[in-house]
Amino acid sequence: MQNTIFGIEEFEKRAEPYKVIRNDIVRNVDVCVIGSGAAGAILAQKLSAAGKSVVLLERGGYYDGESMNQRESDMISLLWKNSGANFTSNLKIAIAQGSCLGGSTVINDAVCFRIPDTVIRQWNALGVHISKEEWDDANDEVSDRINVAKVTEEELNENAKKLREACSVTLVDGNPIIAHHTNERNCGPSWTDPELQSCVQCGFCHLGCHYDTKQSMLVTYIHDAVHSDVDFTAYCNCEVKKITHSNGIATGVEGSFVDNAGNEKYRIQVNAKVIIVSAGAIASSNLLQKSRIANKNIGEGLALHPAPFVMGHFQEKVYGNRGIPMSYTCHEFGVTNNVKTGGFLIESIFLPIFQLALAVPSFGVDHARLMAEYNNYALAGIMVRDEPVGRIIKTFGDNPQVLYELARDTLDDMARGMSILARMWFDIGADYVITSHGDIPEIRTVQDIPKLAKAIQNNPDGLRVGSAHPQGGNKIGEDPAKAVVNSDCRMFGFKNLYVCDASVFPTALGVNPQLTVMALAALTANKIVANWPSDVIISDSLGSVCDVSQPQYCLTATLGEMFAVTKHKEELFGKLENSQSNEIVPDENWRFDKDKLMIHNNLYWKGFYGRDTNIMTTGLRMFGGFFKRFRKLNSDSFSGVTKPFDVPVFAKSLAKQKTLAGYGTIIHLQYEDAPYNQAYDVLKMIDENTILGKAFLGQFGRGQLLFDFSMSRKYHADFMGEDDLTTLFYSDQYSHTPTKDEMVGRWEGSLVSDSIVSPRSQVFDFEYSGNEEYQMQYNFANLLRGYSEVSVNNDLFRFDDYTPFHDELRMIRDDFVVGKWVTDWSLLPASQFSIQELQNLVNSGASQSQIINSIYRIFNLRVPRLPQEIGLSFLNVENNPQKGSRIGLSYILKRMN
Amino acid sequence: MSKLFVATYAVKGKVQDGSKLYVELLDNDQHWFDDRIDDLLGSAWTDNSGFFEISFDDSLYKDNWFEGKPELFLVIRDNLGKIIHKTGIQSPSSPDDTENITFDIAIPDNRSLADNNPYDSANTSRIAAFARIGDTINFTENIPNSTRLLMQTLNAWLLYTNETKWNLIGYDGPQVERYPWRHTHSHKLKWNNL
């Protein structure tokens, strides 16, 4: 069997079978693996080889060797996470990670170290119950497939030889350096070019291997899985947004296919028995945080292996770019030489010219002068085994923010390592040395070396440091109170959710991590098979992907496509009718399913447009919301009315079943009164609660298509309107006044209008502060932040800010709340304003900005302007028997943690 | 309309494609391929061998007295409704020739992707990346440092991705063409021949 790699990029030719995605996808499989790097690829392949159907989701694209053209300007953007623009929040450390099919293994230097014995013992004590024998077996297994072999003497380039020479002549504190040797690497025969049996030594490892000799995950495990007999699919350009779960079972994965600008094109829902997060350090923690997984350790304990460098300038040409960039290492000061805490490796490395230009910390003429000597440098890095002091937090925009400050000990290691290396270059004849500290980019004599250590101590910010090995954030441990996953990489509190990648390392490894990540993945795959959760039932959720049964989630184009090939169900025509009442009557014409958060509303058919984000459709969605209501007229027709929510229009219509050439039987909706009688709709009933429609202008059967739409009597609470919210809000059956404790946590809010539920507009934090004082903090669209005072009394959960408005909340579920930001007219100077005045203003056709300006003026609001999208259609006017007339905004809150 | 004036046409054809497809017959009606105009004359699913037949009468397209004979084309959709092909136009040889309109459709296997390459979108990726980091960094925490970083990045980008600069420095540069797959090329390194 030949499996397929899917993506959204349209390519001329790919080495593996490749297809372009043109629609949303739902997959039900045994295993869903998120991330195709060192861990994800091995887990996917091994589980597939064990007979499980596997879907592998990868954020980056599929680029084959032929498309890796050795140009930094092309390849960094395509293969590196965030096009290489990836930093700690303080911008002090650049973090390199891969984001493409094969993950960081596609852009790494192919150096392979086994997990050091010291680390095995340290991790054992921290709850990683993997014995040395188990590590050895797994390392053997993986090394065999990726062809790990020692770099030969012929393969050592001049840059590496310089480091070797330096190691053999330099004395440190009077002692020779003993522990230094050539590296092992994963290179081997190219599957695409039979003439190539091993590394071509081009030096472009960071830009992917054009020759397919680097045995990255792309050309080994993923290649194997694609050409296996078991159902395996890799989806590229697919960013997983969320893992859904309930009661300790991970049920599904929601992802978006995104283009290069990061815009969503299509969606995917994968329902699986086992879900594995292998998105790499930082991204894995971010995904868990986004997925509302309550474990406060997620994101804690990030280590980076921060690495400054020192270059020696030589009279003779070194041509460091020619040949294998990383083939020699000095282990003397590192964990591989039994250094128990901290320590560092001195690793030979060379960089293509743009990356080197980024690393050299000078500017202008100086920079140009230093770069002109590119061919005369020998370069090595100091890779420090840092303490896991970093944290990953989620931003308002759901992105990961990396908080990391270099610890004192780490800086000391850097200072020592850089000083030793500077000395080493001088010892073998360098005429000057370049450092990665901005205050002292050049050292001209051995006597000046101590200045470097001083500069690091006095101004650590001046160091230009890179990291290619983020680790931790979801650490393994025994105690759920202190760790995120157990020794099997299974998430605490879950039966079928695993996290397996560099993020589970409980401390920095101290050596380049890829082989250890791979070995851990191999071990974990075996454990997953051994503990297969046979009793977990694969969910049948469609999530938020487009389907004919939930057209609210479809793109406009897809609505049209579905319309073309889906038959109208004639037998359902009789059920077109809506409730006789003009008001929501709970349990009669309106029901709510708390478990599924589904609203059944037969007051009318609520209209929906495509989910497209272009201006036209967004405008329709935001302000063009409508409903249609039908009443039976006689045996073969219904009288109808179409009502746009935000405009005082009631367009009368007549609905009849007819046959239309090319369409078969359809419902023809003819508008009766001018000017609407120029238009007609063609409707197809898909099921009792779903209609697909097309609106035309002109003569029936020959009209001009205006737009595609859908209508439903059953929709998720994410599509609720103001009536739905108000019904939930005032119903004791569906909601209650929450207690302070119930609200503790972080909530994301979306504004509700009749037309649309907005994207995230606010974040609320409810918590008890240190002195047990209850606090509520709001962040409105990242523009307005502050604290509100919460009071819970008289069956009212209320909080007040400094405007004449206040908030009231009602809880539907422990993770779902409805709220209103309202004002009591009684609290306002009576003379100034009334509902009537507002209504007059609205009805006079005043522009949105006029109305909003008036509201600001009338209410004397001195708060910053609300964002644009919170326009008129979100303004909620409520006439409530208990509370009187109120004006404000309505919103829903979803628990984030 | 009296029967005398109504002609019924039959359009037949075969789509050479393994899967079951949906065929729509449209009248061109001066709006070449503009499917916003509802000129659908008929539709049918292909059978297992790819055959289909659609009949229609001329009342459907004769909405103007001057429209003599239909100008027909087909839109082929897959089972999800995605348009996978549109044919060229065919007309009956004469208004009386109602039976012989036949389409033989071979759906092109691969759309022509000859001009597509992954690098075109690299610039979009970069711009989006810079927009995105705004959310994850505190640019203002140390403005001199941040500005320096930005300037150095720009400087490196402008100068050192540039071939002229490489030549000046004597940097070997890439060892393959920019679009390697378009050329037969050697996997030998240039410096090994020096």
Ligand SMILES: Cc1cc2nc3c(=O)[nH]c(=O)nc-3n(C[C@H](O)[C@H](O)[C@H](O)COP(=O)(O)OP(=O)(O)OC[C@H]3O[C@@H](n4cnc5c(N)ncnc54)[C@H](O)[C@@H]3O)c2cc1C
């Ligand atoms: C430039 C560089 C050089 C290196 N050199 C070496 C070396 O020589 N030796 C060594 O041992 N190690 C090296 N490393 C490190 C090594 O490659 C990594 O430690 C290792 O690959 C980590 O494996 P991982 O599975 O944790 O993550 P990765 O290999 O980084 O894979 C994670 C994948 O998950 C994807 N992903 C992230 N988020 C999502 C999401 N939401 N949805 C879907 N997919 C997602 C990413 O796009 C990525 O492809 C290097 C790294 C870099 C960047």
